Amino acid sequence: MAEIAEIINDKIKHFGRERVALLPILQGIVKEKNFVNNQDMVQIAEALDISAADVFGTASFYSFIDHVERGKYVIRVCKSITCEMKGKHKVLQALEDELRIKLGETTHDKKFSLLQSNCLGLCDQGPAMLINEEAYTHLNPVKVHEIINHFRNLSK
Amino acid sequence: MSNITLTIDGQTIEVPKGITILEAAKKINVKIPTLCHHEDLCVAGNCRVCVVEVKGKHRLEASCAVPAEQGMEILTNSAKVRIARQDIVSLLVSEHNTQCTTCYRNTNCELQDLAAEYNVDGNRFLSVLKPNIKIDKSSWSIEKDDSKCIRCQRCVRTCAELQHVNALTASHKGHEMKISTFMDLPFNEVVCTNCGQCVNRCPTGALTERRYFDQVWEAIGDPTKHVVMNTAPSVRVALGEMLGYEVGTRVTGKMVTAMRKLGVDSVLDTDFSADLTIIEEGNELLTRLKKVLVDGDKSVKLPMITSCSPGWVKFIEHMFPNHLGHLSTCKSPQQMFGALTKTYYAEQKGIDPKDIVSVAIMPCAAKKYEANRPEMNASGYRDIDAGLTTREFGLMIKQAGLDFKNLPDSDFDSIMGQSTGAGVIFGATGGVMEAALRTAYAVVTGRSVPFENLNITAVRGTEGVRSASIKVEGCLPEWKFLEGAVLNVAVAHGLKNARVIMDEIAAGKSTYHFIEVMGCPGGCIGGGGQPIPTNAEIRAKRTKAIYEEDMSKPIRMSHENPEITKIYEEFLGKPLGHKSHELLHTHYQKRHRH
């Protein structure tokens, strides 16, 4: 895992020691470990010479910048109307059953977090979800089972 | 700047280009309601209660945010506007904890006023107040109750723009949007300086000072306790606002009488310890100058910076922890007063210090926190038992049912009740500097400062950072090393400006010898414990009153205060002496920045 300081310095090199570097830094850390914790935010604040509260205020605005701990694979199920019409509830139920967690939770082994998301822009291929940055479409309970198994095997 | 012409409610006016519709309306006394708008802060345009109709536009415009333009026809009171405003106020009420009767800001709340004006029906909309909101009472100084918050972000802007502390932020979005500290940590764990400027600008009861007047009433009612009250200089020029007086009215004599009527055993003056601060701090400065200029002692830091403002002290501890050596080691007048109350005063009066309850009436929120700093117990007891704001004190007077306006004037008790004009001006930005210069110059040269009526106008005013240079000539023999030296001094008020000064110091570019910093805009007259509202005009009137009070004093230099002479003779020995060091000086600690 890349050091947080490394990510910060890397982005500062590109964007300058300016506020404009904030989102890229936050995104860089999220890409690395799926969430940003207190210490990370304090470190960012120091690096950019802004207040830690400002970092938190900005981070908490964006749904893809999590500030609570998430698993290695963050699942975001689209909850927009068309995905709902195409059977999102069944998909969500299948995920909850498969992972044995409720919506919003993370598995004990810290592998999976199950979240919902607003429109993913895959309305013609619903129900859809993201696992980290990859999109999965035309979902059904069987497919969900296969996908989760795939990721379980990956991280073995 | 060119002018433009527009009409507001049928009235044609000419205004300078660039001002907002709200400002234009104000010029012809058309009142437009506002909530998120505050004269001290940048435009937010987020509450939307100031909407007006601009002819030709379907949508209403937020008058606080939209510039007046040539030829605009504006209606501030059309049916469309009234309905919209009523809706908006109703919406705010629907997410608000409407238990007004038990709110500290009851009858002094901007949302309450608007709800009354628009006769808002509380059942119009469903309540969307978030359940189970906990009040944050972790801080000694400030309480945060999100159930009263209307999310106008005045506090956020205050903390950022005026104070550069940024302890507060808007967090989350949508229906979850709220005002937060870093990670919603309790107030006492974050960078908050307790200055209370957010409290002064909060339109509702979401941010208030923590109240301690019940404890004071209890002590007053306890026959075994001897209650000593001292009041800061700026309280006497602002208290009147709580009690029906015009802004800027001095009520010193009535205030003293009122305290006695409350049942306080001894009514004393923080101005006395302000004078004492000048002696200690002035000597500290001269000592530092000698160590640096004559002895070449590198461990001694210049410029020396004042330490009377506890919000400022906490600010430097958080933001510039490696530069604490610049702070004067003098305690603030409040804490000097407390330490002496339980030693010198107790001794002189023959009272067991354990039976003394020392109460400070302050223009300040941070003073509550300062009183509770663990190290503030040099007397062997809590030096100050309770710090109240001007607002709490005003409330106590109301609770006691005193007919304040018809109270006779009276004088402070003795000892520790006598003060000079120099002590008084501590209440305004530049005052400590001026008081220090009056005394230091006299000590070093044996003559008065070369300014008419002792008024050092160069350090007065409202500029955020002001500076002056004084050439020291004709020194007495013991101060010969200062002969011909040019003393560079600066004054900063509001923590935004304190940061400017500190950035210079941190960069090694400061050429000053002595700096006064006050945490609040305007100094203590604009303190976080003063009556609400505040704005530049109000602060100017209180400042004027402070300088009037100074001029009314027979003695105007701290070292000429007879009680000061007496306390050194009878108790302290000499400035910076052993006892002073023990009781009147303190140390600081490094703090984190979040």
Add this chain to the structure above:
Amino acid sequence: MSTKQVNRADIIFSPYSVAPYEILRLSMQKTKPEVIEEITESGLRGRGGAGFLTGLKWKFFANTDGDEKYIICNADEGEPGTFKDRKLLVEVPRKVISGMAIAAYACNATKGVIYLRAEYNNLIPALKKELDIFDEHAKKFGLKFKIEIFSGAGAYVCGEETALIESMEGQRGEPRNKPPFPIQNGYLGKPTLVNNVETFATASMVCRYGASTYKTYGTSDQRGSKLFSISGDSPKEGVFELELGMKISDFVEEFGDGDTKAVQVGGVAGFCIPRKQFETAIVGEGNTTGGATMIFNSTRSMYNVLHNYLDFFAEESCGQCTPCRVGTQQLLKGIEAVKSGTKPVEYLDDLIKLSKTMQITSKCGLGQSVTNSFTSIVQNFKEEMIY
């Protein structure tokens, strides 16, 4: 008002018929005012949703002085039901980039940014390759214009151009007060032109085929063709380029499943058209729309549909202004209360009035547009709201 049949157009997704960036090269042989005139003449309107005349916007931008001017491609397509920009960026990124470059040439801008929504992060590698190719061509043509990708972080409101700029500056994506407009005072205080992905792609095609040809598509009210993201109860979901000016009835005939009861036009910020208005309503009438059309058949509960929309708005409001932050919550709770019987049916009228207040007092388009779907669904499907 004239109407058109449902006619497929093949402009935007037409295969690249000329060498890469040939359109840019040819455009650069015209004078800058000529290029802007071409766009103005075409009648092209912004394809993001607000529908401002693109040529006029470019002209204002060209007339704004600044040593550093920014062109931002708004790829923060977050409107539920919209997915056309994703397809454009995947299939014809050069048309999008060409549009940006032509604007840069015509308006003297040197910096470009594609603001890509976080949900589309997986498109970044391919886009970066495309930008490398563009760089080579720009160098060859002597165009000083560098495009970078800025990734969003998950906030619908950042599709609003000033919120987008705030977000790029590292702030919470809260829309700004206007004026000033980004054209004068945008990213980092510099003059900034923000256009939607499709707008840039279409602009490049206007330059390719000429305004006179482009104008032959559509009606006098709505010029040209545009992309429609079609989803819901339709056997033909996907992105289609259609000539503007269709009647809803024709549209439903073509894309519905034979049992269509309502069509949501313009995404959740647009209007919900009930069956009884299919004959008279025109797709995109009143607003040019982002092109999101969701089709609902008779098995769908319009209460559920509206509830889903309102839940979305209440979450995605930036939260700063009162009417939007609290209004969206009230509408959501309000329809729940009517459904459960805790509020009388007449309360729906109060809510409609509230949504009208939100329309005229909210700070940005998000809060202003909630009334569109709210009013059209509540008025047309009142029974479903109650029982």
